[in-house]
Amino acid sequence: MYRMKSIQVLVLAVLVLLLAACNNTTAEPSSDSGTRTITHLKGEAVIPSKIEKIVVLTAEYIDHLLTIGERPYGVNTEVRYGGDYLPYLAGMLEGVATVGSADNPNLEAIALLEPDVILIESRTAENTYEQLNQIAPTVVLGNEWLDYGDDTSFWTKDLLTIAEMYDKTDVAKQKIAELEQKTAQASEKIKALDNKQLAYLRVRAKALQVYAQKGHPTNVLLYQDLGFEPAALTPEEQRADLSLEKIPELGADFIVLEADPNAGDFLGNMKNSPLWSNIPAVKEGRVHETDSFWLFKGWGVIGRGEIIDEILAWIGE
Incomplete structure (x- = not known):
């Protein structure tokens, strides 16, 4: 009997010590060692359920991450903007490591960051998926614009997948709803x-x-979602060349004019042409000049919101 009581006392003492130890560690955050499986264009990737360091190699996915309140650990640069951040997101990316372009990522720089996950689009995957996947689990997203027919929300597909990676699908849906309004x-x-x-x-x-x-989310935003009518000569699905002689046939009330960095001479000649100056939009001062920002912005909640703000200011609302 005495031996049995001794054992009971010993067990009780161990339990007290364990409880004390638990109480002493509850103030420290516990690490999440779980994983989740994400289905993507290259199959499945097993990623941490709590992502600490993600490298992103495409502009629209940077927009998606920032939309759900997550900050990338490394990002691709844009050659056309001097090898720096995409300008409309630059203010939110200050201090984030840069790891080359999407077409030519710096594998060594990415490896040095020791990312938990790498996020790329299908075009980047054609040449570098195997190398990137050896550094960290690599998720490949992307979709063909015209595969979605009349679905004007097709650009949200990748946003929702990225939100799923962070267990923030509800946040993404809320942001999409706010943009829709x-x-x-x-x-x-x-x-x-x-x-x-x-x-x-x-x-x-x-x-x-x-x-x-159609053919790009920015076009869909302008013509389907916002309700501008396509000017004459506007093709339905693929952009087309337009000769200067054909310009008067546009009859456009509004013109969005995007110029490539090396287009200065051609642009100057076009603007000096009477064929250009007789378009209604030009006569009324309704030409909105931009660069390829809009092509990037059309893919994300943040960018699309900025396009809408620009348009409302442009039309005087």
Whole structure:
């Protein structure tokens, strides 16, 4: 009996010590060692359920991360902007490591960051997926624009997948809903305009092109979501070359004019042409000059919101 009581006392003492130890450690955050499996274009990736360091090699996914309140650990640079952050996101990326371009990522720099996850699009995966996947689990996203028909929300697919990686699907859905409300309000103002034919033009080094009604989320935003009417000569699905002689046929009330960095001479000649100056949008001062920002912005909540703000300021709302 005495021996049995001794054992009971010993067990009780051990339990007291264990409880004391637990109480002493509850103030320290416990590490999350769990994982989750993400299905992507290259199969499945097993990633940490709590991502600390993610390297992102495409602009739209940086927008997606920032939309759900997450900050990337490393990002690709944009060659056309001097090898730096994409300008419209630069203020939110200060101090984030840069690891080369999406087309030519710096594998050594990425490895030195010791990321938990690497996030890329299908175009980048064609050449570097195997090398990147050896550094860290690599998730490959991306979709073909025209595969989605009349679904104007197709650009949200990758955002929701990224939100799933962080268990923030609800946050992403809320941000999408807020943007949809903002888009609807802007659409009402645009649809109320008496004249709302829009042409989205791109000036290249030796050519002028007109963007289509579909084929890119920015085009879909302008023509489907916001309700601008396509000006004459606007193709339905693929952008097309446009000769200077054809410019008067546009008849556009509004023109978005995107110019490549090396388009200065062609742009100057076009603007000096009477064919250009006789377009209604030019006569009324309704030409909004931009660069390829809009092509990047059209893929994300932050960027699309900025496009809408620019348009409302442009049309005087």
